[in-house]
Amino acid sequence: MIRFIAADLRRLWLGAVVVVLLVALATALGVTVTLQERALRLGSARAADKFDLVIGAAGSETQLVLSSIFLQPAPLPLMPGEVLAKLSKDPRVAWAAPVGFGDSFAGYPLVGTTRALIGSTVSGFAEGRMFEKEGEAVVGAAVKLPVGAEVKPMHGTAQMGGETHAGVVYHVTGKLPPTGTPWDRAILVPIQAVWHVHGLGHDHGHEEEEEHHQGEAQVTQAAAATDEHGHTPLEAAREHAEDHQHEGEAAAAGRPDEDHDHHGGIDADAVIDENFAADAPGLPAVLVKPKTIADAYKLRQEYRNGNTLAVFPGEVLTGLYATLGDAKMVLSAVAAGSQGLVAAALVLVTVTHIGQRRRQIGALRAFGAPRLSVFAIVWLELFLLVALGIGLGFLTGLAAARLIANAFTVKSGIVLPVGFTGEDLRLALILLAASAVLSAVPAILAYRQSPAAALRA
Amino acid sequence: MLELAVDGLAVAFPGLDAPVLVVEHLALRPSEHVAVTGGSGSGKSTFINVITGLERPTSGKVLWSGKDITRLSETARDRWRAEHVGLVMQDFHLFPGLSAVENVLLPARLARVADKALIARAHDLLNGVGLSRPDQKIETMSRGEMQRVAIARAVLRKPGVIVADEPTASLDVEAGETVGRLLLDMATETKSMLIVVSHDQRLIDRLDRRITLRAGRIVADSFREEVAA
Amino acid sequence: MEKLFSLGFNRRSVLGLAAAAPLLAATRSAVAADSLGFGELYGKYSVLGLEFSEKVKKLAGRQVAIRGFMAPPLKAEAAFFVLTEVPMALCPFCSSDADWPDNIIVVYLDEKQTFTQPSQTIEVRGKLEFGSWTDPETGFVSLLRLRQAEYGTV
Known part of the structure; x- marks a missing residue:
C-alpha cells in the first residue's frame, strides 16, 4: 500500500x-x-526583568520606561536631584541608581549610571573591570570596542546631526557579559561624568575653559596618562583637547568656539562620588530596587504625585x-x-x-x-x-x-x-x-x- | 471450482421503460469456457457486472455454487470477488508507477493475503505469460504486454472464474492472438470457468459455448459444433 | 480546518479557555479549599505590628480560596503577582503605615507567565503560607503567600 x-x-x-x-x-x-x-x-x-521600579519626572509612563529601560533615545523631562538623595536614604530601597542619557558614540548610546546598578544587575565582567574614575567607561557585550578603547561622545546621535563633545574622552576599562537587553549595546559611564560633560553638578567656568582650549599643545598623551589625581576639570579638558589634535581629529578641538557653550568637560581621573546629595543635578530617571514586594508598591504609590512618576516596567509592558x-x-x-x-x-x-x-x-x-x-x-x-x-x-x-x-x-x-x-x-x-x-x-x-x-x- | 446458476434476473435503470437485462434462467458448469457476444447495448457488460457482483440486479438471484451474491453486502461482495473472480478488462486497469509484478500482486497485497508462495507464483505467472522482466514499470510496456500482466493478475489467486471483458479489442491481431491463447491456457491450468465477452471471432471460436445477447435477452445459446457434434 | 485554525490563534478565546481551565479544576477541588477573606488575615495590632489571625495559622499549608484584584504586575513575566483587596486605583497601600499592608497577598503560580490587564475581580486558590520569605530569584521579601496557585475571573 x-x-x-x-x-x-x-x-x-x-x-x-x-x-x-x-x-x-x-x-x-x-x-x-x-x-x-x-x-x-x-x-x-526579560529585558526589563532586572529593573523593578522606575521613577522619573511626571510625563508619559511608556516614554519613561522606553527611554530608561530600553534606552530608546528621546528627551525626558528632568526631576529634581533631591529625589535621588531621598531615595538613596529610604530604608525600603535596596539600591537606587540614576541614569542619564543623551550622548552616543559610534551608534551606541552612552548611559550615565552608578557602579551599584551595574554591580547588582550583571554578574561580574566578561573582561576588564568596573569604572573607577570619571574618565572611564564600561561597555555592554554587543559593543564592538575593546577594553582600552577611547570613547569620544557625541551629543545626540550622528543621524540627528549631533556634535562631538570637545575634549571629552572615556577609556573603556571593562566589558560586561551579555544580558540580552538593550544595555548590551550601551556604553556605561559614571553619571557624574555625564553631568560634568553637560556642565551640570559642580561649578564650571565656561569662559575659562574656552581659554584653556586655546592653550599651548605641549602636554603629551603619555604625560596626561601619568598625571596624578587632583587635576582641575579645566586642565583635564585641555589635555583632551590636545589629544584630539594629536590624532588628527581636530575638528572640534581646533575650532572650540563652535562647541556647545553650555558644555563642560570631565576630569578623567576624578574619583567617582556616588553619595548623592540633595543638590545633585536634575535627573531624567532613577532605577530603584525595592526590598520587599510591599515596598515596591508603596514606593510606586508614594512617587506618583504631581511632580514625579513611579512605574513598574512590568505594568507598562x-x-x-x-x-x-x-x-x-x-x-x-x-x-x-x-x-x-x-x-x-x-x-x-x-x-x-x-x-x-x-x-x-x-x-x-x-x-x-x-x-x-x-x-x-x-x-x-x-x-x-x-x-x-x-x-x-x-x-x-x-x-x-x-x-x-x-x-x-x-x-x-x-x-x-x-x-x-x-x-x-x-x-x-x-x-x-x-x-x-x-x-x-x-x-x-x-x-x-x-x-x-x-x-x- | 465454481458453477453458476442465474434465476429470474432483471436489471432496470430508473427512467428506462425496458429492463436492460432479463435472464430467466442460465446455468454454467464448472470449468466451462463461455463466450458472450452481442451488439453494443445488448446488455453484455451489465451481465458481466451482475454475475461478478460489481453491480446489484433489480431482482433475481445470482448463485455461485449455491451462494447468492446479490444478497451480500457491498463489502462482502468485494471480498467474495477478490477470492473467486479473476477480472481482465479491455483497458487493463493497471496502475502506473508500479512494476509488472507489483501490479500483479497489488490486489492480494491490499487484501493482505500476499505471502511468499503467492509472490513466487506472481513471478512464475509473469514468466508463463512470456514477460521476463517482472520489475519493468508498467507504463513502459506495450499494450499486448500490459494485457498479459492483467491476465497474470487475474489468475494469481486461482479464481473459480475468470471473466474477461473484450480482452483483445484494443490489441493488434498478433497480440490478441497471444492474449486469447493465454486466457484459455490459464483457465485450463487452474480449472477455472472462463467467461469472455468479445467480438473477436477467432477467440469466440476457441470457446466451448456461445451465448448471444440482444436487447438485454439471451437470443442464442449454442455449444461449439465440433464439440456438440 | 481554517475554523479550528483561527480558533487556535484567537488569543482571547485561548486565554478564555486557559482562564476557565484552572477554574474548572478549582471547582473540582472546591470541597478541599477553605475560603478566606482579606478581613480575616490578621488578628490584632501588637507592639510588634500586625499579627496573623488564628484562621491563617490554622489554614497554613492548606488549600484556600480568596477573592481580590490583581495589582499592576511588578514583573512583566513572572511566576507571581500581588492580590489586593481593592483595585490599585483605590490605593490599597495607602491605608497602613505597617511594613506589610494588611490587604495584600502574594500569589505564586507554577509557571512564569505574562499577564493581561488587571481590572477584574479574580478568585485565587492555592496553598496558604505565612512568615517572612525571600524569593531567591527576585530578592523580594513577602509575608503572606499562596503557593501553587491557580486563578480565574469571577
Whole structure:
C-alpha cells in the first residue's frame, strides 16, 4: 500500500509539491505571527526583568520606561536631584541608581549610571573591570570596542546631526557579559561624568575653559596618562583637547568656539562620588530596587504625585502586550484567512482529483481491494501531504521568526526567545486532527459509488 | 471450482421503460469456457457486472455454487470477488508507477493475503505469460504486454472464474492472438470457468459455448459444433 | 480546518479557555479549599505590628480560596503577582503605615507567565503560607503567600 501511495505521489509529484507548499506557507504565516508575538512579549519582559521600579519626572509612563529601560533615545523631562538623595536614604530601597542619557558614540548610546546598578544587575565582567574614575567607561557585550578603547561622545546621535563633545574622552576599562537587553549595546559611564560633560553638578567656568582650549599643545598623551589625581576639570579638558589634535581629529578641538557653550568637560581621573546629595543635578530617571514586594508598591504609590512618576516596567509592558495582542489578532486573522483559502482550495482540488481517480478507485475495488485499503490509500495520500505541509510550515515559521528576531536583536540588543511551547504542540495537534478529518472527506466520497459505475466513468 | 446458476434476473435503470437485462434462467458448469457476444447495448457488460457482483440486479438471484451474491453486502461482495473472480478488462486497469509484478500482486497485497508462495507464483505467472522482466514499470510496456500482466493478475489467486471483458479489442491481431491463447491456457491450468465477452471471432471460436445477447435477452445459446457434434 | 485554525490563534478565546481551565479544576477541588477573606488575615495590632489571625495559622499549608484584584504586575513575566483587596486605583497601600499592608497577598503560580490587564475581580486558590520569605530569584521579601496557585475571573 505504501508503495502504491508512493507511486501515486511520484506520478502526481508536481501537484503534491504545490499542495505541500501551499499548506506549509499558510501554516508558516500563522506560526510566525504566534512565535513572534510571544518572542516580543517574553523578550521585552526579560529585558526589563532586572529593573523593578522606575521613577522619573511626571510625563508619559511608556516614554519613561522606553527611554530608561530600553534606552530608546528621546528627551525626558528632568526631576529634581533631591529625589535621588531621598531615595538613596529610604530604608525600603535596596539600591537606587540614576541614569542619564543623551550622548552616543559610534551608534551606541552612552548611559550615565552608578557602579551599584551595574554591580547588582550583571554578574561580574566578561573582561576588564568596573569604572573607577570619571574618565572611564564600561561597555555592554554587543559593543564592538575593546577594553582600552577611547570613547569620544557625541551629543545626540550622528543621524540627528549631533556634535562631538570637545575634549571629552572615556577609556573603556571593562566589558560586561551579555544580558540580552538593550544595555548590551550601551556604553556605561559614571553619571557624574555625564553631568560634568553637560556642565551640570559642580561649578564650571565656561569662559575659562574656552581659554584653556586655546592653550599651548605641549602636554603629551603619555604625560596626561601619568598625571596624578587632583587635576582641575579645566586642565583635564585641555589635555583632551590636545589629544584630539594629536590624532588628527581636530575638528572640534581646533575650532572650540563652535562647541556647545553650555558644555563642560570631565576630569578623567576624578574619583567617582556616588553619595548623592540633595543638590545633585536634575535627573531624567532613577532605577530603584525595592526590598520587599510591599515596598515596591508603596514606593510606586508614594512617587506618583504631581511632580514625579513611579512605574513598574512590568505594568507598562503588560499594557503594551494588550496592544501587541490586538496586533497579533489582526495578523492572525489575515493568516487564518489565508489558511481558509488554502483549505478551501485543497478541498476543491481533492474533490476534483477524486473525480479523476474514480476509475482507479473503481478498478481497485473490482480487483478486490478491501474497503478499508481503498479508504486508507485515499486518506493517507492526502493526509501525508497536508501533514508534511504543516510540519514544514512549523519549521518555516520557526525559521522566519528566528530571522526576524535576530534582526531585531542586532538593532535593539533585546534577545527574543523564539521557540515552541506546549501551546504550539496543541495547535499542531489540532491542525493535524483537522486535516485528518478533511482528508477523510474524499476518502468517503471515493466509496460512494458502485465499482461498475466508477469503471464506466 | 465454481458453477453458476442465474434465476429470474432483471436489471432496470430508473427512467428506462425496458429492463436492460432479463435472464430467466442460465446455468454454467464448472470449468466451462463461455463466450458472450452481442451488439453494443445488448446488455453484455451489465451481465458481466451482475454475475461478478460489481453491480446489484433489480431482482433475481445470482448463485455461485449455491451462494447468492446479490444478497451480500457491498463489502462482502468485494471480498467474495477478490477470492473467486479473476477480472481482465479491455483497458487493463493497471496502475502506473508500479512494476509488472507489483501490479500483479497489488490486489492480494491490499487484501493482505500476499505471502511468499503467492509472490513466487506472481513471478512464475509473469514468466508463463512470456514477460521476463517482472520489475519493468508498467507504463513502459506495450499494450499486448500490459494485457498479459492483467491476465497474470487475474489468475494469481486461482479464481473459480475468470471473466474477461473484450480482452483483445484494443490489441493488434498478433497480440490478441497471444492474449486469447493465454486466457484459455490459464483457465485450463487452474480449472477455472472462463467467461469472455468479445467480438473477436477467432477467440469466440476457441470457446466451448456461445451465448448471444440482444436487447438485454439471451437470443442464442449454442455449444461449439465440433464439440456438440 | 481554517475554523479550528483561527480558533487556535484567537488569543482571547485561548486565554478564555486557559482562564476557565484552572477554574474548572478549582471547582473540582472546591470541597478541599477553605475560603478566606482579606478581613480575616490578621488578628490584632501588637507592639510588634500586625499579627496573623488564628484562621491563617490554622489554614497554613492548606488549600484556600480568596477573592481580590490583581495589582499592576511588578514583573512583566513572572511566576507571581500581588492580590489586593481593592483595585490599585483605590490605593490599597495607602491605608497602613505597617511594613506589610494588611490587604495584600502574594500569589505564586507554577509557571512564569505574562499577564493581561488587571481590572477584574479574580478568585485565587492555592496553598496558604505565612512568615517572612525571600524569593531567591527576585530578592523580594513577602509575608503572606499562596503557593501553587491557580486563578480565574469571577
